[in-house]
Structures are given as C-alpha cells and as structure tokens.
Amino acid sequence: MSQADSSRRSDDGKPNPVINALSNAVAALRADDDQLELAKAHEELGPKAIEKLSVPEARQQPTGADAVKALLQKQGKSTRPEDLVPGIAMTTASVDGAAGPLPANVYTPVGTGPFPVVLYFHGGGWVIADKNVYDGGARGLAHAAQAIVVSVDYRQAPEHKFPAAWDDALAAYRWLTANAASLGGDPARLAIAGESAGGNLAVATAIAARDAGLPAPRHVVSVYPVAQTSLNTESYIENAIAKPLNRAMVQWFVEHLVRDESDLKDTRLQLIEADLAGLSPVTLINARLDPLRSDGAKLEDALRDAGVPVERREYEGVAHEFFGAAAVLEKAREAQAFAGERLRAAFV
Template structure:
C-alpha cells in the first residue's frame, strides 16, 4: 500500500507539471468560463478514486453537483458565494433522508450569536455551550477560508463538534478578512478575541483558568500564531492549541503541494489566489505569522496537529510538528488517510471526520484536566 501511494503521488505531481495541463486549464481565464479546468478535474477524479475513502468521495461528488466555480478564476464576492463542503454535506444528508438540523446532528450543544473584541472594534462570534451548569473549559476557535472567504456558519459543524467532544464552550470568531482588511488584520483580531475571552469567560459559563485555542486551515495558523503572540505579550498561557491542517509556511513547493496540486476541494492555484488577496506585497510572505515553522516556539503550550493525506497543506503540519519538537514543545500529530482538506467538519457523513473530532476532544480534555 505505501508503494502504491508513492506511485500515485508521483503521477499526480508529474501530470500537474506538464505544460498541456496548464495550457488547457488556463484557457478559460478571462473568457467567462469559470468552471474548474477539465484536465485538472479529470486528474483529481481519477486519483481521488484511488486515494479516497468512499464516504469522502461522496462528499466531493455532492460538492461537484452543486457546480462550484474555480476560485482562482473568479472575484472575491463570487468566491464567497460559492457552494462549500458544508453545503455538500447537507445535500448528502437530504439525499439520504436525514436531518440537516445542527441540534439533531450534534445533540447536547446549544449556540447563540454575539460579539467579541477584535483588533479594531467588536466582531461577530458564535458561542457553543454543552448541556450542564458549568463552568466549562473554553476553546477560542478560528474558521478556515484562506483569510478571504467563509465564516462561522460555514464552519459551524467543526466548532459544534469540538464543543461536544471536548465538553467545552467554543467561541467561534468571525475575524476580519482580506482584501477589505489585509494582513495582519485577522491576526490582530485573533489575539484580541483571545484576550477578551480570558477576561469574560465567566460571563458565559466559562472557566477562565482553562482557555484553549483552536483553528482550521487559515484558522489553524491563527490559533498557533495567537499562542505565540500571547506568550510574547505575557498573557495567560493557552491550555492547549488544536490546529487542523494549518498553514505554517509560505512555500508552495512542498511535497504535499506538488503531490496534491490538482486536489479538491483545495489546490495549489486556490492558495495562490488567497495569498494574492491577503498581502499588499510579497515581502510580507517572510513574516513569521505566515512562516510559523521559523518562529520562536519554545515555551508554547502543548499542541495537537490534525492533517489529511490528500491535502496540499499536509506537509505544513509535518513541518510544524518537527519544528515544535525541536523547540521541546509537546506535540502530537495525527494524519488521516483517505480524506481531503475540509474533512474535519463533515462528521455527519464521513467516518474519519468523526474519528478526528473524537481525537481532538480527547486531546483537549486531557489538557483541561478532565
């Protein structure tokens, strides 16, 4: 099986470097043809059938049926209106005659919308609370979306699942996004939201002495960066940091970027598009907040890293694990075969997502002393 995986990875990387792939898939740019390129789509489908679990494939098929446009070919408003993996999960649930009500999918957790302090004013947030009198430990959670798209609603299932599995209040933060608010606005909001949560945890059944950080994709980067900033500002040390397929470095030529260059639902061209919208200039790529593997990591709280095998960001997690170990930070990484980027929030229909959420909850509960 490892030998087959190596062959498939090598084939994917080789195909994506061939000139005909780029020529065929770039042909639609600027012509009104905003659908994903036919060649890259064919490659992704073929390799997906070999590499992905059946339930993950079903999610990607449901997503394809919603006809998402290729993000790298459209503008920001259109990208924000694109169907998401969360939409695909709901489509599958309806197809199978199941409820899409979050309260039924994750019983025992209630949610209410509110605000928290951001870097330049109050920003939206959603508070998820387990059943019981509390006080509960608290997790400040940052959603994914390349710092440009998505919001707390798109990542509702992830935050809700963490609240259930960790038996913790989860504060899901809608930080400011680019290009309206470019780098480092999201990072400023993340740190401010953490400070606000520590100061106000008692007002929403939270235990101020047990506040952790978590995030997914771009939000995983924010969670790790906030832990570093909190240490440098002599703030309360987070109880734990949970980072789910985080961005931890700025090179697009890692093993997993090359291996999964044409993957769905995240690929190399999309990441380039996100970075273009995020930054004012390429010099900012050198900032430690985008290159966490080169930041000063000593003294951080324990960290959990979750990665997906079919994901351009898989190597980011592996490199982060290595950097944390070199800094003597307690870290555990779990890499999930057969799934893609965005799998974590698909627990309603994907077995590995349920496993990953259970693992995340176990790690958080241990850090909280539960």
C-alpha cells in the same frame, strides 16, 4: 485589479475539464468511499474554480458545509445541527477585535458549568467563508471536548490585508481571558483551536499571547494549518490539483492577503520559523489528500525542535475540510474525538 482577478478566463470560472477529470480519477484511487460521496455532492452543486473568480464571486460558491447538507438530504437524514450534534446549544455574542466588535457563535454543552472555553478560528484562506460555514467543526469540538467553543469572524482580506486577522485573533483571545466567566466558562481553562487558515491563527495567537504576557492557553488544536509560505512542498506537488483545495487556490488566497512579498517572510505566516519555545502542548491534525499536509509535518518538527509537546495525526483517504464533516465522514468523527480527548486531558 489584482493579478488573480486580471487572469480570469473566458470560461466563466468553470473548472478546466481535463484537470477536473484527472483530479476526480486520482481521488477515486486514493479517497475513502464516504469522502468520494461528499466530493460528488459538492461537484453536483456546480462550484466554480475559486482561483478564476473575483472575491465577491468566490464568496458565493457552494461550500463544504453545503455539500454535507446536500449529501444528508440525499441520504434522507436530518440536516439540523441540533440533531447532528446533540447536547450543544448555540447562541451569538460580540467579541472585542482589534478594530471593533467581532460577531461570534458560542457553542455550550448541556449541563452545569463553568466549562472550559476554546477560542476557535474558521478557515477560508483569510478571504472567504465564515463561522457559519465552519459550524460543523466548532460544534463538533464543543461536544467532543465538553467545552464552550467561541467561534469568531475575524476581518478578512482583501478589504483588510495581513495582519488584520492576526490582530483580531489576539484581541479576541485577550477578550476571552477577561470575559470567559460571562459565558459560563472557566477562565483558568482556556484553549485555542482552528482549521486551515484558522489553524495558522490558533498557533500564531498562542505565540502572540505568550509575547503579550497573557495567560497561556492549556492547549492548541491546529487542523491542517498553513504553517509556511512555499508552494513547492511534497504535498503541494502531490496534491496540486486536489479537491476541495488545490495549489492554485492557495496562491489566489495569498495574493489577496499580503501587502507585498515581504509579508511572506513574517513568522505569523512562516510559523515554522517563529519562536515556538514555551508554547503549550499542540495537537496537529492533517488529511492525506491535502496540499497542506506537509505544512503540518514541518510544523510538528519545528515544535519538537523548540521543546513543545506535540502530537500529529494524519488521516488517510480524506481531503482538506474533512474535519467539520463528521455528519457524513467516519475519519472526521475519529479526528474530532481525538481533538476532544486531547483537550479534555489538558483541561483536567
């Protein structure tokens, strides 16, 4: 049994009531009104504290996507993805991973291709969630960029420890360089994107593709990425008990992910110490109320130091996971539009 599992409390995984109340009070002062509404909708679904759960239990918890759906229902609005993001058709596909096929969702704009193609990696700390949970981000990006978005389910820990997800991500990109045309895409106009754990995978895959001699993506969009392994950055301390991501949850993810402490020094996790020279332009998106905000700032600095063109935007009043919630969050709509503009410019 892992340290994370053995430290489970006798409270059935319920959040500590004092910390929960304090977290809500801080959010009430700092978060936008629509972000507060979304947080309330999530809380009403009764989520337990991920860091107190086993992995199977954690994977059953209500997600950010569930909260968006609940809030839309409360507002009397449609929850159909096709209504929320019109002009995008979704199909499923199989993509070659490092150890076998990976299921993928393929989001295609209405119109005549070939379209640019974005390989997209979902979040969830490399342990929980999947491409369907992150439908909002991938679908929104397809619309904003007017590009095909291929969202893949890479292998997850603890069943598949580090670096299985990274191996799958590179294999998926290699597959895309050879198979983009079969999806109606233009193999000369590829990009990589991802959120959270997937934001890390996006940058790490661009590095790995460079080192493997594969065609470079035109652009990389990395949304609140994990870019280093210290849990003592300014934003980790400031947002230690934030929602929906807190410092203890990140520690839980990491404990399930790595094989031993040496993995924490690997530059696929410690991106800020990787060789970043020669990468394609990068767009970084961060939320103010997020333990990972400083990761984005540190990665921006490292990319600039390496001579990589980079632009980072930090959105006030919103929290981790905001990007895919454009159906209910104004800042998510702004962030998706920004990412789309950056991608469209890169695809010209």
